Amino acid sequence: MSMDAVFKALADPTRRQLLDNLHARNGQTLSALCEEMDMTRQAVSKHLAVLEEANLIVTRKRGREKEHYLNPAPIFEIADRWIDKFERGKLRVLADLKKNLEGTSDE
Amino acid sequence: MSKPSFVYVTYIKTTQEKLWQALINPEFNRQYWFGAHQETDWKKGSPWKIVFADGRIADTGEILDIDPLKRIVIKWRNEFMPDLKAEGYTRCTIEIEPQGDVMKLSVTHEAEKQGANKFIDAVSGGWPQILASLKSLLETGKALPRTDRLPEK
Numbered sequence: 001m002s003m004d005a006v007f008k009a010l011a012d013p014t015r016r017q018l019l020d021n022l023h024a025r026n027g028q029t030l031s032a033l034c035e036e037m038d039m040t041r042q043a044v045s046k047h048l049a050v051l052e053e054a055n056l057i058v059t060r061k062r063g064r065e066k067e068h069y070l071n072p073a074p075i076f077e078i079a080d081r082w083i084d085k086f087e088r089g090k091l092r093v094l095a096d097l098k099k100n101l102e103g104t105s106d107e
Numbered sequence: 108m109s110k111p112s113f114v115y116v117t118y119i120k121t122t123q124e125k126l127w128q129a130l131i132n133p134e135f136n137r138q139y140w141f142g143a144h145q146e147t148d149w150k151k152g153s154p155w156k157i158v159f160a161d162g163r164i165a166d167t168g169e170i171l172d173i174d175p176l177k178r179i180v181i182k183w184r185n186e187f188m189p190d191l192k193a194e195g196y197t198r199c200t201i202e203i204e205p206q207g208d209v210m211k212l213s214v215t216h217e218a219e220k221q222g223a224n225k226f227i228d229a230v231s232g233g234w235p236q237i238l239a240s241l242k243s244l245l246e247t248g249k250a251l252p253r254t255d256r257l258p259e260k
Contacts, residue, residue, distance in 0.1 A: 026113055058114045058213070069114040076239030076251075077117070101128055 003081075006074045009054035014039070015047050019056060022070040029065045111224045112217030113231050117238045119210045121245040126203055126210045127176045129241055139240035141233070142256040149173055155181055160256060163187055168196065178202050183216075185226050194226040195219060214238065 009015055014037070021036050022028060034044050048068060051057040058071045119126060129135040133144035142160035147153050151173055157165040164186045172180040181199045185191035196219050204211040214234055218224040240254035 026111070055116060055118065058116045060114055060215075069112075071114065071116050072235040073115050073117040073238050073242075076235045077242060079239075101125075101132070 003074075003078060005054040006056065006078060009050050009056055012047070012050075015051055018044070018047055018051060019070055022057065022068055026069050027060075027067040029067060033068065110218050110221055111227045112215065113227070113234075115214045115234050115238055117212050117242050118206070119212055119242045119245050120208060121210055123176050123203055123205050123210060125245060126212065129245060130179070130201060135244070137255065139244050139250040139254050140237055141254055149175075149179075155183075156186075159187075171198070176203065185229075188229075191226040191229055194224050197224075197226060197230075212238065212241075 017037070018033060021033060025032075030041065030045060030048070033048070034041050037044050048057065052059060055074050056071055058069045060067045060069065121129075129139075131145070131149055133146070136144035137160065140157075143157050143165055145155060145157055147155040147170055149170060151170055153170045154167070155170050156167045159165050166183055167186050168182040168184055170179065171182050172178070179201045181201075182196050183199045184196045185194070198217050198219060200213075200215045202211075202213045202215075204213070216227065216230055216234065218227050236251070236254055240251035244250040
């Protein structure tokens with residue numbers, strides 16, 4: 001799950017539009033998403049595949065339908081890369097806990 | 108129209124055992140779950156609750172199903188916000204799927220009743236932060252800033 005894939009997926013306005021549509025109404029099928037987009041079903045499907053590859057959407061089968069869900073987790077992970085600098089205090093607590101749970105062995 | 112729900116997925120480079128511990132161990136929970144932790148004996152049918160750092164009960168429910176290292180299904184209702192509590196019970200499924208040296212962690216949270224659901228809206232904002240922080244904790248040894256306590260409002 002590379003950060004490149006997330007940025008590449010987000011770089012396209014159509015794909016951002018698809019995410020916006022899912023943000024407004026989560027769990028839509030391909031047909032429902034196509035209704036809101038001015039392009040072929042095939043093109044929408046291709047964009048959805050790129051989003052899924054980047055883990056920005058997750059699909060679930062419900063009966064014969066495939067539902068699409070917005071998955072914001074990768075976006076939070078990107079934010080973390082630049083906002084985590086100022087909080088180092090908990091490291092020690094975790095190191096102790098890690099030791100307790102795992103014994104003394106390293107990774 | 109289907110019931111309001113969401114599915115979040117994150118991939119964490121860790122072992123299944125460590126991820127499982129991080130999910131069920133209160134000391135782990137506190138570091139990435141806004142200072143809160145879960146209280147239950149992790150047996151099918153047992154009561155379950157989330158307790159804030161200050162001792163207030165955040166949510167209550169029941170362990171509907173559990174398959175150690177793989178899957179937890181929780182019947183889940185808010186307790187501390189009357190308008191959210193009024194939305195009734197939700198169902199949260201947490202699943203771990205090993206994919207090589209990476210664990211796929213999925214959280215599905217859905218309402219039991221149809222229609223708009225304020226509680227689902229509320230938790231849908233919290234889960235991504237909790238999951239990103241859990242990932243950071245397991246991969247770097249450090250949770251995300253501001254996920255060790257409740258956001259100040």
